[in-house]
Amino acid sequence: EKNGTIELLGKTYKTDHVTNIRSSLIPKIGIGLHNMKHHPLNLLKRQIVDYFYKNFINRQKNPVFSVYDSISPVVTLHQNFDSLLVPEDHVSRKLSESFYLNSEYMLRAHTSSHQSDLIRTGLNAFLVFGDVYRRDTIDSSHYPIFHQAEGVRLYRGQELFSKMNITGDYQIFENGEKNETKQPLHTKEAVMILEHELKSTLENLAFELFGKDVETQWVDAYFPFTHPSWELEIKFQGEWLEMLGCGIMEQEPLTEAGAGDQIGWAFGLGLERLAMRLYSIPDIRQFWRYNDSGFMSQFDVKDPSTPIKYKEVSSYPQRIYNMSFWLTDGYSENDFYDLVRNVGGDVVEQVRLTDDFYHPKMKRHSHCYEIVYRDMSKSLSKEEANIIHKQIGEAASKELGVENRW
Ligand code: PHE
Structure with missing residues (x-):
């Protein structure tokens, strides 16, 4: 680009x-x-x-x-x-x-x-x-x-x-x-x-x-x-x-x-x-773990109709964070989801809108999202999650013009 x-x-x-x-x-x-x-x-x-x-x-x-x-x-x-x-x-x-x-x-x-x-x-x-x-x-x-x-x-x-x-x-x-x-x-x-x-x-x-x-x-x-x-x-x-x-x-x-x-x-x-x-x-x-033998080896069968029950190789802990901000005109949720994917990559497991709030005096909308981080191949540390969460917050305010409410 x-x-x-x-x-x-x-x-x-x-x-x-x-x-x-x-x-x-x-x-x-x-x-x-x-x-x-x-x-x-x-x-x-x-x-x-x-x-x-x-x-x-x-x-x-x-x-x-x-x-x-x-x-x-x-x-x-x-x-x-x-x-x-x-x-x-x-x-x-x-x-x-x-x-x-x-x-x-x-x-x-x-x-x-x-x-x-x-x-x-x-x-x-x-x-x-x-x-x-x-x-x-x-x-x-x-x-x-x-x-x-x-x-x-x-x-x-x-x-x-x-x-x-x-x-x-x-x-x-x-x-x-x-x-x-x-x-x-x-x-x-x-x-x-x-x-x-x-x-x-x-x-x-x-x-x-x-x-x-x-x-x-x-x-x-x-x-x-x-x-x-x-x-x-x-x-x-x-x-x-x-x-x-x-x-x-x-x-x-x-x-x-x-x-x-x-x-x-x-x-x-x-x-x-x-x-x-x-x-x-x-x-x-x-499905994107195509380079990971722990995943791919479980599907290594000759006959594609062989029954397979996948066993998760291991399940690393989730890190759950919240983010809230004031919206701007033209804000779209999918723009935010895209940005989260772009900055956070595949360690973002889930993003959920948890609160949609209108402030009558300020005449402004605010959204609160819960973001769940989890790495699929290792345990994600608090410090690592903090950094990603902060980068997402900064990118949201810079690219979408939202105003963070910490
Ligand atoms: N293209 C449709 C979808 O993605 C599915 C569909 C295909 C429906 C062909 C009818 C005929 O949802």
Whole structure:
């Protein structure tokens, strides 16, 4: 980051008024944990790939799905949003939600960014695995980089009906009405078949990963690029956990990508969220211990479906601090979380807003945050924690203009 440019993955980008990517993030971009041999995210990826290879084969007994796992995470705003009909005023476009290189390029916030381009190349069945980036709170399950799997399956009319051994004069398109269950151009017969295939494919994926006895439920959802849309939840240790989002693909982006004669489904899921449950990994930062044999050796298996229960190598003490300050105009919590990550790095385990206070006489807002520090590879001393905490306080007042209240 110098002279108004950012160097990223061998390319140079001009910075501008929307640039909000922080230097501490840059070394982690493009590392690709999902492609590292024996990394838990790689084991999960291989299980997903194996499942689709096994369950979708053509007449020659070859897998139907192609796998893309090395597409650059730098995408255009068009790829991430417009190509997927994300409305101009949708929250996900806010500067406080995503990482922008400049007004044209950003770090993808989901693997759906690649749907259009892959469809345009003529593919009708593919999986995408990749690192995705979002500005968010800080706790044991949130990290600005995580990984997603995306799946897309398209069909032409005859293909869809003959697959299900349905004969008769059925069409996939009509000039109809949009309602809760379908898009205006889709026939209800086509949507029924797609919905059935989509849901059974993903339920069976859940059974494959979590065992036949796992409880599942479907919840109606909304995504700008699918209609209808659903989320699959699985019951894990007594709690319903959102496993993935999916739906019938909106026809307009398909037409735009040259596949207007096809109809299809898509899904997207977060790998960390599932891997944490699958392997009992308690903290999302642990996935970054790819250089630590104490972590990696526990996932050193030949068969990716081998059951593994992770044992934390050791658990060092937490150091808990508070910080409060008066806010300035334009203050955003995610700006603060980013700054904390940038200055404190991975020893920051958690940041929690504990008090939001308005002083009526001074007409000012103040926030109090609890910051929990913990090193994952050694015991963090009080002195070390003091220094980091002080640096964060100083950076907050310098960069965000907040006024510390000690
Ligand atoms: N991209 C969506 C997300 O990140 C998930 C999704 C993918 C939903 C494909 C529908 C279809 O939340």
